[in-house]
Amino acid sequence: xxxxxxxxxxxxxxxxxxxxxxxxxxxxxxxxxxxxxxxxxxxxxxxxxxxxxxxxxxxxxxxxxxxxxxxxxxxxxxxxxxxxxxxxxxxxxxxxxxxxxxxxxxxxxxxxxxxxxxxxxxxxxxxxxxxxxxxxxxxxxxxxxxxxxxxxxxxxxxxxxxxxxxxxxxxxxxxxxxxxxxxxxxxxxxxxxxxxxxxxxxxxxxxxxxxxxxxxxxxxxxxxxxxxxxxxxxxxxxxxxxxxxxxxxxxxxxxxxxxxxxxxxxxxxxxxxx
Ligand code: SF4
Numbered sequence: 001x002x003x004x005x006x007x008x009x010x011x012x013x014x015x016x017x018x019x020x021x022x023x024x025x026x027x028x029x030x031x032x033x034x035x036x037x038x039x040x041x042x043x044x045x046x047x048x049x050x051x052x053x054x055x056x057x058x059x060x061x062x063x064x065x066x067x068x069x070x071x072x073x074x075x076x077x078x079x080x081x082x083x084x085x086x087x088x089x090x091x092x093x094x095x096x097x098x099x100x101x102x103x104x105x106x107x108x109x110x111x112x113x114x115x116x117x118x119x120x121x122x123x124x125x126x127x128x129x130x131x132x133x134x135x136x137x138x139x140x141x142x143x144x145x146x147x148x149x150x151x152x153x154x155x156x157x158x159x160x161x162x163x164x165x166x167x168x169x170x171x172x173x174x175x176x177x178x179x180x181x182x183x184x185x186x187x188x189x190x191x192x193x194x195x196x197x198x199x200x201x202x203x204x205x206x207x208x209x210x211x212x213x214x215x216x217x218x219x220x221x222x223x224x225x226x227x228x229x230x231x232x233x234x235x236x237x238x239x240x241x242x243x244x245x246x247x248x249x250x251x252x253x254x255x256x257x258x259x260x261x262x263x264x265x266x267x268x269x270x271x272x273x274x
Contacts, residue, residue: 001029001218008106008113011151014210018150020225021217026236029218034235051080052136055184056119058084059134063101063120083136086187092132092180096124105162110208116158126170129163131155131179140186147193155179156195157203174200 007028017024026032054074061071068088075081100121107114120132133151146152156177163172177195217223224240225231231242 001025001222003029003218004031008115009207009211010115011149011154014150014154014207017210017214019227019230020234021213021222022224022240023230023234023236024214025217025222026239032236032239048136048138051077051083054080055083055087055136056134059087059119060101062087063099083184086184087134087182090187092130092182092190095120095122095130095132096128098123098125100166105158105165107158107161109161109204110211112211114154114158114207116155118155118159121159123166125167128176128178129159129166129172131159131177133179133181135181135183135185137183138185140183140189140191143191146181146191152179152193153199153203153206156193157200157207160195160200173197 013024013028016027054076058071058074062068072081072084075084100118100123103118103121105116105118118131119134122130122132133155141149156174156179160172160174160177163177164170174195174197179193179195180190181193182190224242228242231237231240234240234242237243
């Protein structure tokens with residue numbers, strides 16, 4: 001099995017691999033079209049994704065300084081308006097003023113390309129870097145679940161490796177990096193992850209181990225997950241004979257806009273490639 005020439009590891013494809021190697025193969029190597037809906041009810045699911053997309057756009061506009069009244073007109077229903085008002089009233093504070101929004105970074109690690117798209121990076125030069133990720137899932141996952149997510153491990157690691165891209169005269173230690181998840185489902189209780197050298201060492205090795213596992217599967221077989229509860233929310237379940245009916249939105253941990261269109265954006269990040 002060959003990897004597409006533009007392939008890069010991301011939080012989405014690595015999370016898919018961890019949850020089900022076969023899904024990783026179908027989605028990212030074979031680029032199999034999705035034959036089934038992801039969850040029920042369909043319309044509500046689509047509306048939720050749409051709200052999440054608009055909400056991220058509104059926050060992005062706010063972070064670059066557009067006036068609030070102008071942005072607020074995009075809140076087309078009460079749910080989105082509620083998210084927006086919660087954001088305005090309880091964004092993580094204080095954040096450093098030097099900010100990068102919807103920013104993409106990539107590194108080569110162990111001979112593999114890794115890429116990440118950050119909702120917000122706030123930098124206090126020479127002092128600290130804060131990553132903020134806006135989460136619009138229906139539920140806030142527990143801290144211990146978040147700590148195991150690929151995003152929580154990849155994003156600070158990749159940022160640390162790339163941190164001199166923001167100012168070549170400054171190098172940052174992992175201890176100067178913090179990641180914050182902010183939730184529309186629980187806006188007053190963001191989750192904070194303080195990074196460390198110890199965690200960076202673990203994450204670097206973990207990411208390499210995952211690439212070794214992917215390579216091994218590519219030489220042999222990408223197995224179907226043994227965690228069959230994954231399948232009810234998977235769009236490939238009919239291909240795998242893992243059921244026909246879609247699972248409920250309530251079962252989804254993280255109803256988020258899928259950002260794995262990263263593969264087409266490498267030309268935008270060439271100047272910060274390591
Ligand atoms: S249906 Fe199940 S086994 Fe098949 S790709 Fe999806 S998660 Fe994996």
